[in-house]
Amino acid sequence: MAKLDFLAEEMQSLKEQGLFATIRTIEGSQGAWVTVDGKKVLNLCSNNYLGFANMAELKERAKEAIDRYGVGPGAVRTIAGTQSIHLELEKKLAEFKEAPACILLQAGFTANVAVIPTITGEGDVIFSDELNHASIIDACKLSKARVMRYAHNDVNDLRAKLQDESKDARRKLIVTDGVFSMDGDIAPLPEIVKVAREFDAIVMVDDAHGEGVLGKSGRGIVNHFGLEGQVDIEVGTLSKAFGVMGGYVTGPTLLIDYLKQRARPFLFSTGLTPADVGAALAAVEVLMKSDELVKKLWDNAAYFKKGLKDAGFDIGKSETPITPVMLGEAKVAQDFSRMLFERDIFAQAIAYPTVPRGKARIRCMLSAAHSRQDLDFALERFVEVGRKLGVVS
Ligand SMILES: Cc1ncc(COP(=O)(O)O)c(C=O)c1O
CATH class of the missing domain: 3.40.640.10 (Type I PLP-dependent aspartate aminotransferase-like (Major domain))
Structure with missing residues (x-):
């Protein structure tokens, strides 16, 4: 095993650079709400745009x-x-x-x-x-x-x-x-x-x-x-x-x-x-x-983006339901994500090297599976965390 010991150093280096990925576990199926590490949270991370991942x-x-x-x-x-x-x-x-x-x-x-x-x-x-x-x-x-x-x-x-x-x-x-x-x-x-x-x-x-x-x-x-x-x-x-x-x-x-x-x-x-x-x-x-689900996806995205913009968030140049909330420094994005998770929202921080340095963000993935109520719940919590971290006033 000693031959692979160099990996311990590599892992340490990932941690020191803030590049170590914490892999969360979803219990059960994908959907608007998921159980992550034992906690029920609103899912803003998945690529399940149309809710097909658990459709009958x-x-x-x-x-x-x-x-x-x-x-x-x-x-x-x-x-x-x-x-x-x-x-x-x-x-x-x-x-x-x-x-x-x-x-x-x-x-x-x-x-x-x-x-x-x-x-x-x-x-x-x-x-x-x-x-x-x-x-x-x-x-x-x-x-x-x-x-x-x-x-x-x-x-x-x-x-x-x-x-x-x-x-x-x-x-x-x-x-x-x-x-x-x-x-x-x-x-x-x-x-x-x-x-x-x-x-x-x-x-x-x-x-x-x-x-x-x-x-x-x-x-x-x-x-x-x-x-x-x-x-x-x-x-x-x-x-x-x-x-x-x-x-x-x-x-x-x-x-x-x-x-x-x-x-x-x-x-x-x-x-x-x-x-x-x-x-x-x-x-x-x-x-x-039917295009019903695609329409719902876009309606949800438009509603959520407008809510974020009205609250003063910078959502970058998104033209699709992928909605980045631009936060700048990796530390702010990580704190933001953690504070959202404490408030039952699952939305992950993305930082360097996935995006350029200084362009860290929370990336929100909207889905047709979300209800209006879900989106209001998320918006309220984004504003609460945004104010606490001084991102919005
Ligand atoms: C542009 C692009 N191409 C390919 C892939 C890989 O797709 P898959 O997860 O099916 O391997 C992804 C997924 O992250 C992607 O975003």
């Missing part, structure tokens, strides 16, 4: 899928692990995203790792927004392509980098989050598509926080901007608004067929369980039938 229809379909297909697929998809329910969900997701084809992966993270290193390599250049998700960053590293980070959502910087870097590039890939998870702002996709056309670059968007949230019935960022057929590759996750677990890629049939031949996470790791797939199918079907 989804649980029923997961159970039916288990009864019909068992609990595990038994092999990687390319050998003997593709069950008809996988194909059913791929077809349904392609229809939902208004794309020609879809491939399922085990997670959103894995979906990025499945695409980027499979279609880019030495001699290629990837242009990546500086605030892109960690899974995009890791996928870029795996690809061996040259990676150029452009300033966040800055199309002029993207164009300048394309101009400088693309002359000798074999292929060019522009990749961006659709909705940025720490600030809740949206990528300027129409402008990115335009610049990509000038330089003949491939455009890929990770719609993890856009699907179920943006566009008609939550179809995502491409529908939101009316860009159907103009974005080459979309990555999605089933773990956020869809309330389940898993990832997927949509795009041209040729791309999806190629990923099924060459993407390493597809070839060398077993696919999703029937229960995940059954529940996700139900989620997509609920969304395709």
Whole structure:
């Protein structure tokens, strides 16, 4: 064991830098209220945007899928692990995203790792927004392509980098989050598509926080901007608004067929369980039938944001239900979160290195599962804590 003792020092260093994550335990299912470490609290942390994580229809379909297909697929998809329910969900997701084809992966993270290193390599250049998700960053590293980070959502910087870097590039890939998870702002996709056309670059968007949230019935960022057929590759996750677990890629049939031949996470790791797939199918079907939950999510977000703004809080540049309450120093954000928890609100502090130094915040995730009463309860407590800490007057 002594060989691993260096980890004790590393852990100590994390604690000293304030980077040590306290992992809280949720007892029971996700919802507007959860029991965390034995205490019932209002949940403002989860990505369960539409309340699907504990919805009766989804649980029923997961159970039916288990009864019909068992609990595990038994092999990687390319050998003997593709069950008809996988194909059913791929077809349904392609229809939902208004794309020609879809491939399922085990997670959103894995979906990025499945695409980027499979279609880019030495001699290629990837242009990546500086605030892109960690899974995009890791996928870029795996690809061996040259990676150029452009300033966040800055199309002029993207164009300048394309101009400088693309002359000798074999292929060019522009990749961006659709909705940025720490600030809740949206990528300027129409402008990115335009610049990509000038330089003949491939455009890929990770719609993890856009699907179920943006566009008609939550179809995502491409529908939101009316860009159907103009974005080459979309990555999605089933773990956020869809309330389940898993990832997927949509795009041209040729791309999806190629990923099924060459993407390493597809070839060398077993696919999703029937229960995940059954529940996700139900989620997509609920969304395709009605936009009621998406509307409720946005109503809740608008109400909560207005309440915070009226009270004098700075909520940054959010354009979506992701609502950061900007607090500056990490210590203030940590105290704020702790004091909220003492008042039965679960809202976590986010600080460096997840966000830049001096930009610590409480990140609130709104959900259709919240009632107006829940939001009033939260607003009251935010104001109380904000006053105590001198954040608002
Ligand atoms: C933009 C983005 N992409 C990918 C992921 C990973 O998704 P999953 O949790 O399904 O692996 C996340 C989740 O944090 C995300 O925010």
